[in-house]
Amino acid sequence: MTTVAVRRQAQRRRSPLVGYLLRRIGTSLLLLVGVTIVTFALTNLVPGDPVSAALGEGASQNPETRAAFIKAQGLDQPLFVQYFIYMGNLLRGDLGTSLVTGRPVTSDLATAVPATIEIAIGAIILSLAVSVVLGTLAAYRRGLVTDQVIRIVTLIGLSVPTFWLALVSFYVFFLELRIAPGSGRISPSITPPPRITGLYTVDYLLNGDGVGFADALAHLALPVMVLSLVTIGLLTRFIRTSVLEVLGSDYVRAARAKGLPAMRVILDYVLRGASLPILTVVGVAFGSLLSGTVLVESVFAWPGLGTYAYNSAANLDLPGIMGVGLVVGFIYLLINFVVDLLYGVLDPRVRIA
Template identity: 60%
Template structure:
């Protein structure tokens, strides 16, 4: 047998990708995400250093700034005395080693700060998006099936209120009514003040408490999670209800749905196997963007409920010009959106085979 007849690894890999369009689709999307992640680091670094203000003055105070020796020592310690291109190369090299720098406020690793802040926001945003998906998709389907009837009109009003009411105002109102006036909701923070945090495994208090068997801590963490999560849910439910209703109405008018009904298929089969599968593509897009927005835009809600998450950490870092912390937050937010978009693209390929082929 000649050597030319033996398939090479490269040719075998290409044939494997040709036989599996979903694998080719995922590989292409993953490579794009990696390139975009590199672009995120560059954009984050440039925008952070374009912010007006002196980090030394913000961190040391006006009295210390008057001493040139202290200022020089501060700039040398954080590498601010080097040219910007060299600062970026140093930052990128440290980043590949898992070093995001040292926070100028907490004087500890930014990665350590983020390991506490990100899981707190992830727990809050995860609970909000799960409830939003269940309620929003259900409301949208019911509204579409009951088009122009009383149920449809009522759900459309509810969704309009959800997307129109300012989130910070709703958070203040909910905290005042359910905690201060009625006393049926726990106060601020992630757990009751007389309890200690569970052993750190994932950073999610409910998960860590359940893994450790600390059920009192679990129920306290779950109770503190309810009110801020429901406040964040209000806007997302309204958004998903409107998009789901529009997507389902569009699919209901397609010829293949009429043909399925004409064949005498049960309404449940038509709804779940024909209508919802096609309508989920635009809904997934909105849900992915909403989840990314929840992770990166919960500043006001976290401040009102004293939730020690990414939003509160970003606010403190921005007001004190803590550049390493600001760049760390920007990098996390960028990676969150890249990950969410990658997950959305994967779900596209799973739900709609036409996406894989294209």
């Protein structure tokens, strides 16, 4: 076989995954444009006067000051013109200036997003590790006491309000027992690390600061625990259902009939077969953690995306609101893209179809 033929054959083998990847990228780009349209439209439909919110009641009553602000912000243009101005600025990486902080929205988000990512990653890792064990155990012990106990515990975890759990955890572990640090990302006596990734634990490690890393990790403990308890309940119940479906498959029965060790059957056959639906739920849960931490961040004074979104909405900060909406939409699109990509890698039927 010639070299050209070998290359063509290799390209044909790679083409299904490459084509699948290109289709997902194109779809994601179209959806991202749709996110900008929806975010812009909903933001401009919010009731209230952004001029009064930005300038205050006193300054907004001055006609000259009001007119100058409206012209500077482009609020005197039709909505479709404002949208194209917004898209032009967006393509240049300019999300505008926050009416609350007075800083560029990109700078505010560059600080807030890593803070939320840090607790979301910790929560999803802990949740997945615990849920895989509990869900698999419940499936193998279906109908027995172990299964019933795990189902009751997960139901309680899903039923408890997150904000209540955050308040109770803060009161018990910080105010009463004094075994957890207070609010914020680090203690007041600790100097923030030089910015590399924005994730304090990672930045402290990269700078070789063990004391700072330990303090940042301690401050992560309570928010991560609160977010994990709810997510564990969701993932455990879903993993149990997925594992139960796989346990009845012919290839699992064949593996057991061969006398393979139980642990190998679980890891190589059961969990691998149940990985695709589990992956979908993990992606959705991770997206929810990144975009739905407002109450938890408020309780623990965590300067993340949820806190920034609340402050922007409360003060009618339109650039800030649109920036948050765009980031949340991009996060969900990115997570869905990664999940779809992993689908194509794990299951050849997906990329061929």
